[in-house]
Amino acid sequence: MEDWNQQTIESFRRDLLTWYDQEGRQHLPWRKNQDPYRVLVSELMLQQTRVDTVITYFNRFMDALPTVLDLAKAPEEQVLKLWEGLGYYSRARNLQKAAQVVAFELKGKWPESYDDLLTLPGVGPYTAAAVASIAFGEVVPAIDGNFFRVFSRLLKIDDDIAKPKTRRVFYDAVAPIVDPKRPGxxxxxxxxxxxxxxxxxxxxxxxxxxxxxxAAYRDGVEEEYPVKSKKKKPVSQMYEALVVYNENGDLLYEQRPDSGLLAGFWTLPLRPIDSVEQLDGEQLTIKPVSHIFSHRKWSIWPVSVETPDELAKNQRFFTEEEQQALALPKVQHKILQALKEL
Incomplete structure (x- = not known):
């Protein structure tokens, strides 16, 4: 690993920030000011999502819920609907919980330090560092995938970034490099x-x-950085999705449990199966609907079944209009699209 002296560090800061002032993406809507609410919303949206995609979501979210108090008081269904399509819905729920802590428990006063921001629901090391540095000027590195990639190449850090302990290696190496006057x-x-x-x-x-x-480019090994061990392949799981219409043409949905994948969302009733031979109803599609989560791959077979004599407590029929108002996970949209194409 390269070890920069103070002269190199100061030169790097100067070159980096001069470039940022001239060519950085200051046009991004969340960079118009350093409001911690806007910073937090944008950072949670940007996790696992492309910047170009987030811009539309961020602007719509801010139009609907412009302050931390607005978010704290909003119905969860509204928050999830505004988040619909971004995925990883636990981020949206945690964002609202964090807003409620700030608005109600802390009376609108934001935690200003990295350590205090970590106490907010759903705020991890990267997000806390981003908000602390951008909104409050704390000199702390915000270590994410970009950070790993940039500094692994600059400093030739060959620790495996898939291992949690590697974050500390990068933190210790780069903390002295962060510009103390402009950390954000x-x-x-x-x-x-x-x-x-x-x-x-x-x-x-x-x-x-x-x-x-x-250093990695200079030594002709840039493509070898960052060092990252391969993820395990997602576990395959099969489901049948029960397609049930009542006499009015309303579609049956089932609310999922409060924990686990798609927690709290309404979807068609999903039942695990081991093979296609176990399907209980009339198979509606030749190919299954496929959806990959970070650690699981679902193959879903929509099947037509008769209306049950009695609905479970977590089941109800939704009209077409009511379905439009629901916040639905992406996998449910895929199932509905497959049904439309029949």
Whole structure:
């Protein structure tokens, strides 16, 4: 691992921030100011989601819930509907819980330090560091995928970034490099660098504003960084989705449990099966609906079945209009699309 002296550190800060001031993405809507609410919403939306996609969601979310108090008081169904399509819905629920802590328990006063921000529901090390540095000027590195990629190449850090303990290695190596006068801009510049000149595939290293600091490129091994062990393949699971209409043409839904995958969401009743031969009703599609979560792959066979004599407590029929108002997970949208194509 490279060890920069103070002169190199100061030179790097200067070159990085000069580039950021000239070419950074200051046009992004959440960068218009340093409001911690806007920063927190954007950072949670940006997890696992592309920037271009988030812009529309962020603007719509802010139009509907412009303050932390608005979010704290909003019905959960409204929050989930605004989040619909972003996935990882626990982020939305935790975001609202965090807003409720700030608005009600802390009387609108935000935690301002990295350590205190970590106490908010759903706020992990990266998010806490991003909010602390951007909104409150705390000198702390915001370590995410871009951060790993940029500094693993600049400093030739060959620790496996898939291992939790590696975060501490990067933290210790980069904490002295973060600009003490502009920590928020420093972290955002690293984000921008990691999605442009130093992206995962086909990086434009030759034109990078920090080319001269890139030890991995200098040694001809840039493509070997960051070091990351492969994820396990997702476990395959099969389900049948019960398609039940009543005499009015309303569709039966079932609310999922409060914990586990798709917690609390309404979906068609889903029943696990081991093979297609176990399907209970009339098979409606030739191919199953496929959906991959981070650790599971679902194959879902829609089947037509008769209306049950009695509905379970977590089941009810929804009209077409009511379905439009529901916040539905992506897998449910896929099932509905498959039914429309019949």
């Amino acid at each position: 801009d420093f972290n955002q510049a690293i984000m921008d660098l990691g999605t442009s000149y130093m992206k995962t595939k086909d990086p434009d290293t030759l034109h990078s504003p920090v080319l001269k600091y890139n």
